[in-house]
Amino acid sequence: MQITTEGIVLKQRKIANNRRMIVIFTRQYGKISAGTSINERNRSKSALALRPFTYAEYDLFRGREAYSINSAAVKKSYYSIGENLDKFMSASVFIDYLDKILQDEEAMPGLFNLAIDYMESLERTKTDPDTLLYAFIVKSLRMLGVMPELSCCVNCGRGLETFGSDGHGGAPGKIKLFSVSSGGIICEECANREKTDGSALIYKPSFDIIDVFRFFLSKPLNSFEKVILKQGVSEMIRQILAEYTRCYLGSDALGITNEMEVRNGY
Numbered sequence: 001m002q003i004t005t006e007g008i009v010l011k012q013r014k015i016a017n018n019r020r021m022i023v024i025f026t027r028q029y030g031k032i033s034a035g036t037s038i039n040e041r042n043r044s045k046s047a048l049a050l051r052p053f054t055y056a057e058y059d060l061f062r063g064r065e066a067y068s069i070n071s072a073a074v075k076k077s078y079y080s081i082g083e084n085l086d087k088f089m090s091a092s093v094f095i096d097y098l099d100k101i102l103q104d105e106e107a108m109p110g111l112f113n114l115a116i117d118y119m120e121s122l123e124r125t126k127t128d129p130d131t132l133l134y135a136f137i138v139k140s141l142r143m144l145g146v147m148p149e150l151s152c153c154v155n156c157g158r159g160l161e162t163f164g165s166d167g168h169g170g171a172p173g174k175i176k177l178f179s180v181s182s183g184g185i186i187c188e189e190c191a192n193r194e195k196t197d198g199s200a201l202i203y204k205p206s207f208d209i210i211d212v213f214r215f216f217l218s219k220p221l222n223s224f225e226k227v228i229l230k231q232g233v234s235e236m237i238r239q240i241l242a243e244y245t246r247c248y249l250g251s252d253a254l255g256i257t258n259e260m261e262v263r264n265g266y
């Protein structure tokens with residue numbers, strides 16, 4: 001069956017007979033793997049559409065067991081992202097993240113649109129590109145149905161307004177504990193109980209983590225093109241998102257080890 005779909009290339013590898021297997025995040029069919037004999041070295045319209053950071057339209061043949069690419073045409077190339085090291089690093093984490101969290105052939109058109117918005121904004125931004133990445137990840141958590149609980153204690157349901165009022169939870173309404181292991185904001189009492197278990201992953205950010213998450217959720221992605229987080233905030237958010245996605249999505253895409261590999265491979 002012949003099908004046509006828009007997509008973004010996530011990765012590729014060589015297979016037998018001079019062919020390559022291209023993993024594409026498509027709008028209509030989700031993540032698919034498609035074989036092709038289109039040579040990446042030639043300058044044809046189809047070859048250009050198989051490059052990384054390219055948004056293209058693909059003509060595919062859907063066989064019983066596999067897809068193959070007949071031809072492709074670039075809709076927009078974000079190739080300039082690869083020319084800036086910081087943007088490249090951020091975009092590599094983004095691509096890796098998508099590859100790991102997407103299930104084969106499960107369409108996620110909302111996430112696809114968000115991914116295109118991300119590449120548009122990343123291409124335009126002139127500041128620290130990581131804020132865009134964090135905003136993308138937090139928005140994706142909501143779309144994937146694994147958003148952390150932010151409106152009350154994730155364990156006992158105690159309201160946020162009572163946090164800190166017993167004199168042990170920091171300034172009322174300000175400092176909040178975030179438990180990756182439980183999946184959201186946690187009160188002091190539940191945190192103490194959880195800590196006795198030894199495997200708890202609890203963070204105590206020096207800023208209001210709820211405000212940061214809500215900030216990311218409330219505005220369109222392009223409003224983060226000019227936002228620079230303080231270094232301490234940025235590092236803490238990265239760490240929390242890395243642990244959180246590892247816990248709930250099985251994705252190591254934001255891990256430090258992974259980033260080192262990307263850096264070495266550049």
Ligand SMILES: [Zn+2]
Pocket residue numbers: 153154155156157158186187188189190191
């Ligand atoms: Zn609690």
